[in-house]
Amino acid sequence: MTETATSRRRAAFHTLDVAEVRRLTADAIEVTFAVPEALEGEFDYLPGQYVALRKELPDAEGKVQEIRRSYSICAEPTPGEIRVAIKRDLGGIFSTWANEELAAGAKIDVMSPTGAFISKHQMTGLNHPELIDTDTEDTFVAVAAGSGITPVLAIARTVLAANENTRFDLIYANRAAMDVMFLEELADLKDRYPSRFALHHVLSREQRISPLLSGRIDAEKLTALLENVIRTDQVDEWFLCGPFELVQLVRDTLTGKDVDPERVRFELFTTGKPTRPEGHVGRPVQADDDGDNFEIEFRLDGLSGEVKSPVAANETILNAALRVRPDVPFACAGGVCGTCRAKITGGDVKMAENYALEEDEVDSGYILTCQSRPTTDRVSVDFDA
Ligand SMILES: Cc1cc2nc3c(=O)[nH]c(=O)nc-3n(C[C@H](O)[C@H](O)[C@H](O)COP(=O)(O)OP(=O)(O)OC[C@H]3O[C@@H](n4cnc5c(N)ncnc54)[C@H](O)[C@@H]3O)c2cc1C
Ligand code: FES
Secondary structure: OOHHHHOOOOOOEEEEEEEEEEEEEOOEEEEEEEOOHHHOOOOOOOOOOEEEEEEEEEOOOOOEEEEEEEEEEOOOOOOOEEEEEEEOOOOOHHHHHHHHHOOOOOEEEEEOOEOOOOOOOOOOOOOOHHHOOOOOOOEEEEEEEHHHHHHHHHHHHHHHHHOOOOEEEEEEEEOOHHHOOOHHHHHHHHHHOOOOEEEEEEEOOOOOOOHHHEOOOOHHHHHHHHHHOOOHHHOOEEEEEEOHHHHHHHHHHHHHOOOOHHHEEEEEOOOOOOOOOOHHHOOOOOOOOOOOEEEEEEEEOOEEEEEEEEHHHOOOHHHHHHHHOOOOOOOOOOOOOOOOEEEEEEOOEEEOOOOOOOHHHHHOOEEEOOOEEEOOOEEEEEOOO
């Protein structure tokens, strides 16, 4: 295991070859990137982590922009390759382009894997699942919706293969059978682990034999599922991945059932609010050297940087820092991925949204720079911490 995979390493982009593009559904593809031997250390990962992809594409107005989007890795750790699955988001720039045009042979900038949607149960098996603790009898439950299956599939495959005492229950919500990503792969898992992997497809727009598995998952249906399908009191770890509302509903319901939040991991693909990363130069602001400015100092890759941020601009630390260092890391710019994390070393900030940092990280002074604005005249942050 390399330390970088479990800790939140500072991710960096590398250009990788697309080895294969496989259609999963009418609206989703699986993309396999070939990882050259020299970069295998950089691209080690734990199941549940994601990569960011970077590409210059025209926006809705036809203006070419640098687009960065995150995609969870959908396979168990495998040396020499990275697999992601991209579902077309109606009207979405990157996912539409990928579903329509991405093909084997293309080259794309791929950020080294990162992310904290990983099991706390001895998941030391980076590229070595045999190192996972096999003495315990863990029960995992995942609730996924749509493309939220991608990190869950990687986690399920890894823990089921590594430990024959593990049980994994998956509640997987989709609109209709034809939208289900990885249908065959999930059926294969069921065949391979008939007594340890249970799969509960819930289809919102199709009638299934059980009414419990038909229709949208609302509070009532979720409670019924948790009471009839899952032995909620025996679950060691929960993984939730899907739209904001569903993840929030499951978290709240589990809290209502006295499930320790320490046992619940969740990953959001979007907050539901449109947030637009503004390319690698940051959103432009009117510089005013003589006016009222915040002084922002930062450390990145061992080098110190400094930038003034006009108070009136009300801009984030990330946006200001990007003006002087285009390599400042970010991906979603929406507070969900955690790529822009840094530690406060002086002054103070106010963080708007945080769907990525754990409580102990916030307590230790970490912030999401894409969501943080200075509240003191001088602020120092360390991206290397
Ligand atoms: C950690 C993480 C992991 C992820 N993993 C996956 C994964 O495994 N698979 C996957 O498919 N996705 C995943 N995502 C989501 C992915 O990163 C993208 O957000 C998604 O593919 C949409 O990107 P896009 O460029 O196609 O859409 P965007 O262009 O970003 O648009 C997104 C949506 O917003 C709408 N929209 C755009 N502009 C506006 C506006 N101005 N006002 C209102 N609405 C607007 C669009 O119509 C579209 O529906 C993940 C995200 C995160 C943060
Ligand atoms: S860039 Fe994703 S949380 Fe800041």
